[in-house]
Amino acid sequence: MSTANDGEDHGEVFLDEDDIVEEINVDEEDLPDADDDAEDAEVFDEADDSLHIFTGHTGELYTVACSPTDAQLVATGAGDDKGFLWRIGQGDWAFELQGHQDSVSTVAFSSDGQLVASGSLDGVIQVWDISSGNLKCTLDGPGAGIEWVRWHPRGHLVLAGSEDSTVWMWNADKNAYLNTFSGHASTVTCGDFTPDGKTICTGSDDASLRIWNPRTGENIHVVKGHYYHAEGLTCLTITSDSSLVLTGSKDGSVHIVNITTGKVVSSLPSHTDSIECIGLSARYCFLQELSSETMSDGFDLFHSSPWAATGSMDQKLIIWDLQHSLARCTCEHEDGVTCLQWLGASRFVATGCVDGKVRIWDSLSGDCVKTFRGHADAIQSLAVSADGSHLVSVSIDGTARVFEIEEFR
Secondary structure: OOOOOOOOOOOOOOOOHHHOOOOOOOOHHHOOOOOHHHHHHHHHOOOOOOOEEEOOOOOOEEEEEEOOOOOOEEEEEEOOOOEEEEEOOEEEEEEEEOOOOOOEEEEEEOOOOOEEEEEEOOOOEEEEEOOOOOEEEEEOOOOOOEEEEEEOOOOOEEEEEEOOOOEEEEEOOOOEEEEEEOOOOOOEEEEEEOOOOOOEEEEEOOOOEEEEOOOOOOEEEEEOOOOOOOOOEEEEEEOOOOOEEEEEEOOOOEEEEEOOOOOEEEEOOOOOOOEEEEEEOOOOOOOOOOOOOOOOOOHHHHOOOOEEEEEEOOOEEEEEEOOOOEEEEEEEOOOOEEEEEEOOOOOEEEEEEOOOOEEEEEOOOOOEEEEEOOOOOOEEEEEEOOOOOEEEEEEOOOOEEEEEOHHHO
8 A cells, every 4th residue: 555655655644534623815915925923023122221231241140249439340250251440321330350260250339339359150259450451469268169258347358258168367457367167068159247347147058047257267156057047048137236147048947046155036938939138228217116025035136126028939029117026028030149238328229039120118008119121041149339229139141231220229
């Protein structure tokens, strides 16, 4: 028996004449052109709300910092092994922070704005003088990549956490090593000086928080175990009075620790996936004083607490009333929340998301009041300019974008 694909030409072959339902004549002019799909794709491209795009990097961007004293100056770091200094609104100016041998994972300005540090997965930190543009010093010692860099609030001391489970401190003015803080059993994922500069708090993938004396290197407290996080810490923030540290974890929980005693005083267990970012507002949001009769252990510390915000891969931003350890509002996103930034002393908080959008939220109502489009991939980090008028976001799409936020100051 012959078939239609046995190599012979049988003309038009049907299983049966009755299988033909209807014959339709097609005018070739009605057929779509091959280019039509491409045109539709171009029309589908979303609007770009940014007023400045920095495209100096050739790899995924990981980190951004704005100068605390110069409203136009921005630092960025990326997977192209480069850091850059550039200015908002001056697209033709950029200064490369040269010399790293691996991805620039973190950048940070000193509190006086005179110096900028760039930390890399090559295990080295470079410190640059802003006024001269010269490399001031190179700080090394860690045996693996730098996860984060922080400056002392009132001096040129540099603190850094490493993948090798250690924390290091140097004096940048003297190019001098000061101390190593050893004790964590895994990558030190987050850390900082307390605002009074007297204590250091560090969090690790080993699910512990450690509190240190920066002068002696002594480990004052280790916080871990049953009443704390079950998985690695991802982020932390410290209250302005240096009394409390809030920590977020891969396990979706947030805990509040008294820095003096090392005790967990409250827990905020409302996320269902990894906490990626945490931040405290700079304003005091209508908190009522508690009488001594109503205070439970630790709650006297919350008298003047600001609100907190946490962002998670569960696609939620939660605004917290720390005085009562309650969620004030939950802000739903279309994808995971990767970073957040309170906008100065205002009630607004910005979020960066895996969907590539930057959103501004009203912490009082929980409403999304603005969505900034332009990025083509996940947002990695956010920073606010010194005058509060611009928000800078960086993405794995290889760009940094600047958005106007003056109305939210």
